[in-house]
Amino acid sequence: MRALLLFFFLLLNVPGALATQRCDAQVPVQRAELGQVSLVYQSVGSPTDPALLLVMGIGGQLIHWPDDVVEALCRQGFRVIRYDNRDVGLSRWNQLPPSANLTLELLRYKLGLTVAAPYTLTDMADDGLRLMDALKVEQFHVLGVSMGGMIAQHLAAIAPERVRSLTLVMSSSGAAGLPAPSPALIQLLARRSAPNREVAIEQQADLLAALGSPRVHDERAVLLQQAALAYDRAFNPEGAKRQIMAILAEPSRVELLNQLRVPTLVVHGTADPLLPVMHGVHLAAHIQGSQLRLIPGLAHRFQEPFKAPLLGAVLPYLKARRQDLSHLARL
Secondary structure, eight states, rough: OOOOOOHHHHHHHHHHHHHHTTTTTOOOOOEEEETTTTEEEEEEEEETSSSSEOOOOOTGGGGGGHHHHHHHHHTTTOOOOOOOOSTTTTOOOSSSOOOOOOHHHHHHHTTTOOOSSSHHHHHHHHHHHHHHHHHHHOOOEEEETTHHHHHHHHHHHHOTTTTTEEEESOOOOTTSSSEEEEEEHHHHHHHOOOSHHHHHHHHHHHHHHHTTTTSSHHHHHHHHHHHHHHHHHHOOEEEEEEEHHHHHOOOOHHHHHOOOOOOOEEEEEEEEEETTTHHHHHHHHHHHTTTTETTTOSSSSSHHHHHGHHHHHHHHHHHHHHOOOHHHHHH
16 A cells, blocks of 8 residues: 555646756756857756747847746746857857947948948748757757847748747837937947946946846846946857847848748737837738737846746746647748
8 A cells, every 4th residue: 555655646746846857947058169159058957848049139148047947838838948048158259259349330320321231130040940950959948038039030930840839029120210228328328338247237236237127126236246247157248249230230030920821829928128028019010910918118128027927928828838839831
């Protein structure tokens, strides 16, 4: 009898324990050599589960995807792959970058002139595709935040037969006429150079505070700690500047979006100071069949009080799309 009870106990509890162990976000990082780029990535979960590629925004590293969010996605039955984009974090762009002046290119952008960028968002989308090639992942889901959502749009346009679903968070269509961020916020975003570690960390904490929700009080010590963690892992301000130029050089993606036939969820905050809420509304309006979820008070950061609403929007959608291949059959 005791043996029978023990059997049922194990039957009920071992799968949960195995899932927790399988979804540990602290697995070692790995490196993929992809010619012009060398990408550092992390794969969390079982290689046999459907893959979910996470694409981060300007200057963001893979550590900027909160571990508990990654683990929550993994426990939905996904193999979660997060990586450092080229030019930031521990990834490298193996090509000697041409000289580029962000201040000059910002001025050209404001004057409506052509912006020159060392590489494009399409190049960065190709990085993600080549990473999945290296991992021998044929089809996968994509979740992109901010610039990562823009990269994800290109990725789905380049290889719609490989992308099972798109989730675009805090992103934009890049169309002209959408509300712009304040000049002060743009200045903080572009302020990447610093003479030493202390100044760099203070600057990053200032930016984090400006990107936060007015509904949340951020402790300065916590912001400084987050900034220090990112700085000590990797600091490449020139790479972040080149990523900003890639965005500035990008024309409107409306035509591209109008042709997308990939299942898409758009999630946006009503208090986003960098890409105001109409960016998300406009983005969803130009992707046929997309779903739009607006989160009251969400700004342009993964802040603790908004993790639950974000996961509440994203997890049910991904769960429903996990094994859905209907749109691929139509393609």
